[in-house]
Amino acid sequence: MQLMVVDDSSLVRERLANLLCGIAGVQAVLQADSGKQALDLLRDDTSGAVRFIVLDIEMPGENGLQLLQRIKSSRRDICIAMFTQHANSQHRARSLDGGADFFFDKSSDIDRLETIVRQLAAQPH
Structure with a gap:
């Protein structure tokens, strides 16, 4: 399974990529620092290998909520987890x-995110 982490913070992207690439069944963790880069990577994913995206809400340019809708409109097969420090009810x-x-809340839900990825990576594609 391939994953993608979309966050404008290189520290967050690298930390998550390091954590998630160590999970059995995860072949690659792509990284994007913007919505544009994420869409470019998805366009290049002609085999549909990306199955899970960790997406930040607050990013310069197109925010995560806008990107979420664009991805889901063309790739309903991709599972998307919003991962933000702005984890309010709205x-x-x-x-x-x-x-x-x-x-998921960046400050408290990293273990829950890891558990979900482990479960998805264990499932046959």
């Missing part, structure tokens, strides 16, 4: 209403 509701499969 962002949670907008994310889940917009098609997010999961919503």
Whole structure:
């Protein structure tokens, strides 16, 4: 399974990539620092290998909520987890209403995110 981490913070992207690439069944963790780069990587993913995206809400340019809707409109097969430090009820509701499969708080939900990725990576594609 391939994953993608989309966050404008290189520290967050690298930390998550290092954590998630050590999970059995995860072949690669792509990284994007913007919505544009994420969409470019998805366009290049002609085999549909990317199955899970960790997506930040607050990014310069196109925010994560806008990107969520664009990805879900063309790739309903991708599981998306919003991963944000702005984990208020309004962002949670907008994310889940917009098609997010999961919503995690960066400050307290890293273990939950890792558990979900382990479960997905263990499933046959």
